[in-house]
Amino acid sequence: MNNYINRIEILIISSTLDFTTDYVCLELEKRGHSYLRINRDEFSNYNIQFDINELKLLVEIDDNKYLFDESSLLAIYYRAPIYLRDIYQPNLQMEEQLFRTQWTAFIRNLSIFEDVTWLNNPVATFRAENKLLQLKYAEKLGFLCPKTIVSNTNDLNLVPESTYIVKSLDTALLRTEDKEAFVYSSKVRGSEILEANLKVSPVVIQDYISPKIDIRVTVIGNKVYAAKIVQNNQGIDGDWRLLKEGLSYISITLPDDIKYKCIALVKKLDLAFGGIDLIKSIDEYYFIEINPTGEWAWLVDTAGLKIYEGICDYLVGELDYGM
Structure with a gap:
């Protein structure tokens, strides 16, 4: 087993299919900076030990060891989601639910590295x-901002002939049968909103700018x-x-x-x-x-x-x- 421990300047948290991160990794290699990319969908392939008292994170991948502490770690590039919107799908096994929730919590808790550069700190991202x-x-x-109302009622002072933008208050990823659906912003007439049933959830209604x-x-x-x-x-x-x-x-x-x-x-x-x-x-x-x-x-x-x-x-x- 290789006992040599690599001290790393930059920790990157991403996923195997996040090609955006590839640009950053290639540029860091070009500049000669040491980094480690860990993918949240591969955590079960890593051995991780985090000494909280000494603020030392040891990651072992294929017998290679990488050490992160505040004396050598410059920055953390956080390319992971904050909200997990699909945890409770009926087809998810308990093991998979545990994997997603607990590793996500682990990543969030890396904010304990308070004296390094974050892009972005997950606590700030959440807010x-x-x-x-x-x-x-x-x-x-x-x-300048468009006039904005959040409501679950159509008892609103809207102009029926005017145009508005209606969108979700948070990213809306829905599942219909075996397909995922993403809710985009919709351009609608005021009369449509006034006639709609909005009781199920609040929506964002904004003046349409044209x-x-x-x-x-x-x-x-x-x-x-x-x-x-x-x-x-x-x-x-x-x-x-x-x-x-x-x-x-x-x-x-x-x-x-x-x-x-x-x-x-x-x-x-x-x-x-x-x-x-x-x-x-x-x-x-x-x-x-x-x-x-x-x-x-x-x-x-x-x-x-x-x-x-x-x-x-x-x-x-x-x-x-x-x-």
């Missing part, structure tokens, strides 16, 4: 995923990457994610005040990373939401945004946090 808190902070920072151009902003520390999402160089009516073809992602430069507000919002939420959805309508920018675990790999090839470089800069201490 930041609250959409209403996001809107509160965004408005305080000076963002005309619009969707913008995805990725913030890492004080670095901002932005791309507009268009079809035939025009804004998209409704939720652009429903369109599978014909979309263009074009790198843009945001006005300085909008850029600084994006950085400030990420910092206000105690995050280092955030994927922010904005809407530009004529000359105004509206905040829609922020995703602390947002995807970004699709912007590397489509818009030429080298977001992985900014992530690696932050992990190795070459990028500041905030303004």
Whole structure:
């Protein structure tokens, strides 16, 4: 057995199918930084010992040993979900339920490493995923936000002829028979909401902003990457994610005040990373939401945004946090 212990600078928590993480791993290798990627779907293949008193984490994989402690560990890149929304599916065996819940709790508890750089700390991510808190902070920072109501009743002061956006309060992954269904944002008339039965669960109702151009902003520390999402160089009516073809992602430069507000919002939420959805309508920018675990790999090839470089800069201490 190999008794040599590798001291690692960067711990990456991901999954085997998370190709986004591949960009970061390749960039760290290119720069010569030591890292270990552990995949949450392979935890049963690892031997893990965590000495809480000495704050030392030992991970053994295929007879190779890796040590993490606060004297050598620079950063933790956390690419794992905070909410597990499918734990109680009827087809999950008890062993699988235990695997998912307890390993997820173990990963969350790595926040005991308080003096290392996190991207993002799971405690901060849990709080930041609250959409209403996001809107509160965004408005305080000076963002324009669409008028928003959360309700499970149609006894609302809506204009029947006007258009609204209805979306879930949290990511809604549903199961119908043997298929999974994802709930997208829906563009509806006020009359449809007023006639609907909303008793089952609360929904988010927002004024529909038109005309619009969707913008995805990725913030890492004080670095901002932005791309507009268009079809035939025009804004998209409704939720652009429903369109599978014909979309263009074009790198843009945001006005300085909008850029600084994006950085400030990420910092206000105690995050280092955030994927922010904005809407530009004529000359105004509206905040829609922020995703602390947002995807970004699709912007590397489509818009030429080298977001992985900014992530690696932050992990190795070459990028500041905030303004």
